[in-house]
Amino acid sequence: MNAPATLKSDPISEVAANSYDVDRIRADFPAMSLIINDHPLVFLDSGASAQKPVQVLERMDRAYREEYANVHRGAYRLSELATENYENARKTVAKFMNAASVGEIVFTRNATAAINLVASSYGRAFLAEGDEIIISYMEHHANIVPWQMLRDEKGIVIKVAPIDDDGNFLMQEFAEMLTPKTKLVAITHTSNVLGTITPIKDIAQLAHDHGALVLFDGAQGIVHCGVDVQDVDADFYVFTGHKLYGPTGIGVLYGKKELLEKMPPYQGGGDMVELVTFEKTTYREPPVRFEAGTPPIIEAVGLAAAIDYVNGIGLEAIQAHEAELLAYATERMGAMNELRIIGRARQKCAIISFTLDGVHPHDIGTIIDSRGVAVRAGHHCAQPLMDRFGVAATARASFAMYNKKEEVDVLVDALNYAKEIFA
Numbered sequence: 001m002n003a004p005a006t007l008k009s010d011p012i013s014e015v016a017a018n019s020y021d022v023d024r025i026r027a028d029f030p031a032m033s034l035i036i037n038d039h040p041l042v043f044l045d046s047g048a049s050a051q052k053p054v055q056v057l058e059r060m061d062r063a064y065r066e067e068y069a070n071v072h073r074g075a076y077r078l079s080e081l082a083t084e085n086y087e088n089a090r091k092t093v094a095k096f097m098n099a100a101s102v103g104e105i106v107f108t109r110n111a112t113a114a115i116n117l118v119a120s121s122y123g124r125a126f127l128a129e130g131d132e133i134i135i136s137y138m139e140h141h142a143n144i145v146p147w148q149m150l151r152d153e154k155g156i157v158i159k160v161a162p163i164d165d166d167g168n169f170l171m172q173e174f175a176e177m178l179t180p181k182t183k184l185v186a187i188t189h190t191s192n193v194l195g196t197i198t199p200i201k202d203i204a205q206l207a208h209d210h211g212a213l214v215l216f217d218g219a220q221g222i223v224h225c226g227v228d229v230q231d232v233d234a235d236f237y238v239f240t241g242h243k244l245y246g247p248t249g250i251g252v253l254y255g256k257k258e259l260l261e262k263m264p265p266y267q268g269g270g271d272m273v274e275l276v277t278f279e280k281t282t283y284r285e286p287p288v289r290f291e292a293g294t295p296p297i298i299e300a301v302g303l304a305a306a307i308d309y310v311n312g313i314g315l316e317a318i319q320a321h322e323a324e325l326l327a328y329a330t331e332r333m334g335a336m337n338e339l340r341i342i343g344r345a346r347q348k349c350a351i352i353s354f355t356l357d358g359v360h361p362h363d364i365g366t367i368i369d370s371r372g373v374a375v376r377a378g379h380h381c382a383q384p385l386m387d388r389f390g391v392a393a394t395a396r397a398s399f400a401m402y403n404k405k406e407e408v409d410v411l412v413d414a415l416n417y418a419k420e421i422f423a
């Protein structure tokens with residue numbers, strides 16, 4: 001039914017893919033040896049959260065055992081050590097995104113908290129009634145709801161940039177939506193449902209030409225494509241640690257220095273203040289201005305270890321490997337009758353949403369789980385996108401650096417089994 005995806009042949013990627021030792025990588029991830037329902041786990045839900053390598057687990061364990069105290073407070077060696085670790089993690093993140101300075105990296109709880117920070121701080125201070133924000137049809141609820149809350153509070157207008165039936169971002173239509181009233185463009189770097197990779201550099205340029213700022217939701221994008229925030233000229237870029245092979249409980253807001261500097265604090269408390277009296281409080285500079293209370297200290301250390309791990313393998317090599325998995329899975333799943341792949345964008349990462357005629361996505365999930373295959377089923381926190389494609393839910397197989405082709409075969413066999421049960 002569906003035409004197989006065409007695989008771009010890129011000589012550099014091929015070299016990277018050929019030297020890619022997926023079994024060695026799998027050996028680093030304890031979850032890859034799990035037996036679930038009497039079957040080896042085939043984990044195809046990294047789009048919801050990725051598994052962690054031992055390098056991350058051991059680094060966090062050591063930090064808790066030997067390097068643990070609160071940060072930015074104690075005048076003793078252990079607290080200094082914890083503070084160094086925490087601030088070094090910020091450096092690792094800054095380098096990974098190519099931020100111009102370490103002060104542009106704010107640690108948050110997750111991507112959602114980072115977007116809420118921008119909406120609450122920047123939005124409340126600098127957006128006024130009638131100002132326009134452009135999002136897209138592909139947004140995760142995390143990049144919809146904070147703007148709606150701001151709309152209800154401030155009377156701003158939210159416009160939604162369209163996509164075509166394959167899930168491509170429509171640049172021309174987007175360009176026509178920009179007006180002098182557009183103050184912010186908040187778009188996903190990569191769709192967690194369709195896998196679409198959006199042209200963030202072009203979007204930023206167009207938005208800037210119209211005097212608007214850009215925020216990119218990189219929760220998926222940074223994992224599958226990486227980002228150079230200076231090259232893209234992003235004003236804000238957010239991501240979440242747990243999808244990048246790091247721990248839960250930590251996310252990142254990248255913000256340009258001049259923007260963070262003029263933004264008021266979002267939450268008040270310890271650490272973010274300079275001087276407190278009952279009459280008046282003065283606030284510290286970014287990024288600590290936005291990090292009220294005890295921060296995710298060990299999570300930051302774990303995130304840095306995850307980034308080191310990714311760098312050790314190489315983002316390009318991971319991308320090439322995932323592109324191969326995507327092409328193979330698209331071909332094999334596309335060849336199945338009754339299977340509809342939702343999302344066939346030209347630029348796409350290894351996420352495949354699909355439906356199977358006659359089988360509810362939740363039933364697909366349950367049946368193939370009996371074969372050890374873990375996929376997500378539901379609306380994927382993107383209900384408006386489900387409406388756009390006329391479905392209530394999909395099943396979604398999302399791939400990561402540790403998946404292998406043989407697992408695609410297991411998935412397809414399990415899907416055929418689900419089809420037979422419902423036939």
Ligand SMILES: *Cc1c(COP(=O)(O)O)cnc(C)c1O
Pocket residue numbers: 047048110111112113140142143188190191192217219220240243251
């Ligand atoms: C997962 C995800 C989020 C939210 O990440 P949290 O860790 O839950 O805050 C936002 N946007 C996209 C595209 C996602 O995939």
